[in-house]
Amino acid sequence: xxxxxxxxxxxxxxxxxxxxxxxxxxxxxLALFGACFLIFLTGISLITPLIAPYEYDAPDxxxxxxxxxxxxxxxxxxxxxxxxxRILYGGRISLMVGFVATAVSLLVGVLYGATAxxxxxxxxxxxxxxxxxxxxxxxxxxxIILMVFFGRNIILxxxxxxxxxxxTMARIVRSQxxxxxxxxxxxxxxxxxxxxxQILTRHLIPNTLGPIIVYTTLTxxxxxLLEAFLSFLGLxxxxxxxxxxxxxxxxxxxxxxxxxxxxxxxxxxxxxxFSLNFLGDGLRDALDPRVAKD
Amino acid sequence: MKKIVLKRLLESIPVLWAIVTITFFLIxxxxxxxxxxxxxxxxxxxxxxxxxxxxxxxxxxxxxDYMGGxxxxxxxxxxxxxxxxVNELIAQSFPVSLxxxxxxxxxxxxIGLTAGIIAALKPNSWQDYTPMTxxxxxxxxxxxxxxxxxxLIFGINLGWFPVSGWEEAADKVLPSITLGAMYAAYIARLxxxxxxxxxxxxxxxxxxxxxxxxxxxxxxxALRGGVTPVIxxxxxxxxxxxxxxxxxxxxxxxxxxxKLFVESAFNRDYTMILxxxxxxxxxxxxxxxxxxxxxxxxxxxxxxx
Numbered sequence: 001x002x003x004x005x006x007x008x009x010x011x012x013x014x015x016x017x018x019x020x021x022x023x024x025x026x027x028x029x030l031a032l033f034g035a036c037f038l039i040f041l042t043g044i045s046l047i048t049p050l051i052a053p054y055e056y057d058a059p060d061x062x063x064x065x066x067x068x069x070x071x072x073x074x075x076x077x078x079x080x081x082x083x084x085x086r087i088l089y090g091g092r093i094s095l096m097v098g099f100v101a102t103a104v105s106l107l108v109g110v111l112y113g114a115t116a117x118x119x120x121x122x123x124x125x126x127x128x129x130x131x132x133x134x135x136x137x138x139x140x141x142x143x144i145i146l147m148v149f150f151g152r153n154i155i156l157x158x159x160x161x162x163x164x165x166x167x168t169m170a171r172i173v174r175s176q177x178x179x180x181x182x183x184x185x186x187x188x189x190x191x192x193x194x195x196x197x198q199i200l201t202r203h204l205i206p207n208t209l210g211p212i213i214v215y216t217t218l219t220x221x222x223x224x225l226l227e228a229f230l231s232f233l234g235l236x237x238x239x240x241x242x243x244x245x246x247x248x249x250x251x252x253x254x255x256x257x258x259x260x261x262x263x264x265x266x267x268x269x270x271x272x273x274f275s276l277n278f279l280g281d282g283l284r285d286a287l288d289p290r291v292a293k294d
Numbered sequence: 295m296k297k298i299v300l301k302r303l304l305e306s307i308p309v310l311w312a313i314v315t316i317t318f319f320l321i322x323x324x325x326x327x328x329x330x331x332x333x334x335x336x337x338x339x340x341x342x343x344x345x346x347x348x349x350x351x352x353x354x355x356x357x358x359d360y361m362g363g364x365x366x367x368x369x370x371x372x373x374x375x376x377x378x379x380v381n382e383l384i385a386q387s388f389p390v391s392l393x394x395x396x397x398x399x400x401x402x403x404x405i406g407l408t409a410g411i412i413a414a415l416k417p418n419s420w421q422d423y424t425p426m427t428x429x430x431x432x433x434x435x436x437x438x439x440x441x442x443x444x445x446l447i448f449g450i451n452l453g454w455f456p457v458s459g460w461e462e463a464a465d466k467v468l469p470s471i472t473l474g475a476m477y478a479a480y481i482a483r484l485x486x487x488x489x490x491x492x493x494x495x496x497x498x499x500x501x502x503x504x505x506x507x508x509x510x511x512x513x514x515x516a517l518r519g520g521v522t523p524v525i526x527x528x529x530x531x532x533x534x535x536x537x538x539x540x541x542x543x544x545x546x547x548x549x550x551x552x553k554l555f556v557e558s559a560f561n562r563d564y565t566m567i568l569x570x571x572x573x574x575x576x577x578x579x580x581x582x583x584x585x586x587x588x589x590x591x592x593x594x595x596x597x598x599x
Contacts, residue, residue: 133309135530135582138574140537141555145317145567148559149324225436232438233540233556245438252442252545259446266439273434 021210024286031282034275041272045092054082056089057240065258075260077250083261086242087268093243094272097158097227098220104162105223106216109169110205116170117177118200128174131167139164143226147235157236161226165219172215176208210287217280221273228269244269295590299583306579313575314364314568318357321564329373347373360568369569374561380569383554388573390460391550394469394542395535401474406481407524411512413482414489414520425482432479437538441472441545458547469546473538477531481524489520522593529585533578 025031044051053073060080068075074083116127143160150156180186181204189199230236231245239246244265251262329343344350348359363370369380409425416422448468449457459465492498493516501511539552547553551570558566 133305137309137313138533138536138571138578140533140540141571141574142317144540144556144559145321145571148562149321221434228436229438229537229541233544234560248439248442252438252445255442255446256450262442262446266435266443270435270439273436274430277430277434 021283021286025282028282028285030278031286034277034279034282037271037275038279041091041275042095044088045095048088048092052085052088054085056085056242057081065254065261067258067260074264075258077261078254078258083247083264086247087244087265090242090244090247090265091268091272093154093237093241094224094227094269097154097161098224101158101161101165101223101227102216102219104158105165105169105219106212108162109166110173110212112166113170113173114177114200114205114208117174118181118196118204120178120181124174128171131170135167140226140229143230144233144235147230154237157227157230161223164226165223169212169215169219172211173205173208176211177204180204180207214280214284214287217276217283221276221280224269224273224276295587298590299587302583302586306576306583309579310572310575314361314572315357317568317571318360319353321562321567322353322356347371360565364572369572370565372558372563372566374558374563374566380565383566384551384569384573387549387551387554390548391536391539391543391552394460394466394473394539394548394550395532397466397470398473398477398535398538399532401470402477402481405474405478407485407521409478409482410485410524411489411517411520413486414493415512417490422486426486429479429482432475432482435475437472437476438541438545440475441468441542444468444472445545460546460548460550469542469548472545473535473542476538477535480527480531484523484527485520488523489516492516492519495519518592522589525585525588525592529582532581536574536577 025035058081060076063076063080065078066072066076066080072082072084074087076082077086112127112131116124143164146156146160186199186203189203194202227236227243228245228248231243232249234249237243237246247265248262248269251259251265255262329340329349341350348356351359360370367381369384372378372380372383375383409429413422413425445457445468448454455468456462456465460469498511498516501515502508506514536552539550540556541552542548543550543553544556551573554566555570555574557563558570
């Protein structure tokens, strides 16, 4: 992705890089399937309250746990709530956590990594040593403690998950910046009199976009997994609100009598994780053709 | 080498101290205490219980007391299991978790390395696609989904394995697979990548040109370089195994430390939480150190870095 200092070339090359990547991505059927499924899921999540056939917390005690039928596509849970509706609402939560917490980790990770890589020297080694040490911390344990002691609210959940996931992003961005800042176009920018901040934000960070996009796509499933894990332990989203982790937990409790309560939420979560991982892999191959040719 | 180990060990002391201190104040500053009940206790009884556990002393005094106990290896009494100390509870449950983690790691390495190497030998053939698709499934089906589903199929419907407990060998099959599956998947992908890279090197061509058998080329020449990404992954992965054990021990009703930790967190059992946090943190620091040392042993080029 070498950039020249002449702006006309810059625009042309930038376009062709993304066009090229998109062309390669289109050939990858699994990644394309992943992208379509995610767009579909996001669309549905946005209009869930309009299309959900029932209320997510409306019980039907007379009905109880009933298997899939024409009225209740995925069946109902122990107190007769419609499982399809609850999966739709759970998907909203999972996607929201996925996107927001990833955005937190993206912001922190990119800024931290870019600063360390750009400043270099002793500041860099101290900053990266901190990241190394934090890597070694039992973060899941801290998240559990945080959730137990400070109430299970969703904003804390976003922050806690985001705080765990920024480390790898910081490492990736730093190593990219380290190799980029030796390139000629940075020298050109310096000789044109740009400030360090301008060089960082206008020239260096945009050039690391490829790896950042790829890693972001791969962070979202991790984040969703962590939320589902916490909800499964009873520490994430609280009932009567629904979340996939919570549904799987309830399903596992009653899988003997009503296995559909376990199976449908599991499929929903796994299919989403599949799509994200395939899309991430596909994007990596598309944006970094050297890897794909192996 | 000795210098590196010593330096890393010395470095981990302040890290451990920081972890203990942060956790200590975090859980005490949070609203609610270990002896809050839904029904209010007689204030006198409440006071007596708290005095017994030194909970009404000033915070700093509690802290210095606790740290003093720690230095002599005493984690204090458990707040919820009045008859046992934290040391005893950990001594009971930690071996169980260690055993589970060990089996899971064996499952992961055995399946993961085999699948990864087979895939790398015939890239872009069905021997590559089948294990890699399976690996993708392994990554996308989290252990709290896999556990109940394995339980449903093999424990309940087929009746091959017991549903819970941790005594006979048969008890240990499903939990170990549940915990190890995701790591097997990651290891398969990493070892495939590592092997592919090594196999394209000139020294492999030389080895083949010398007329060595393919088995010898792979096991003797390629494997060493091919597994480096796996070893780099193992250090952080063990941290993941720990949090996985929270789920697996809960699902399969295994009396291990993971289950105990989750319960003590819910119960606000301060000393028990602190004890497990210290243990886990120490374990993770040591395992990361071992994984780094293994890396430099396998790849001497890293020694000067």
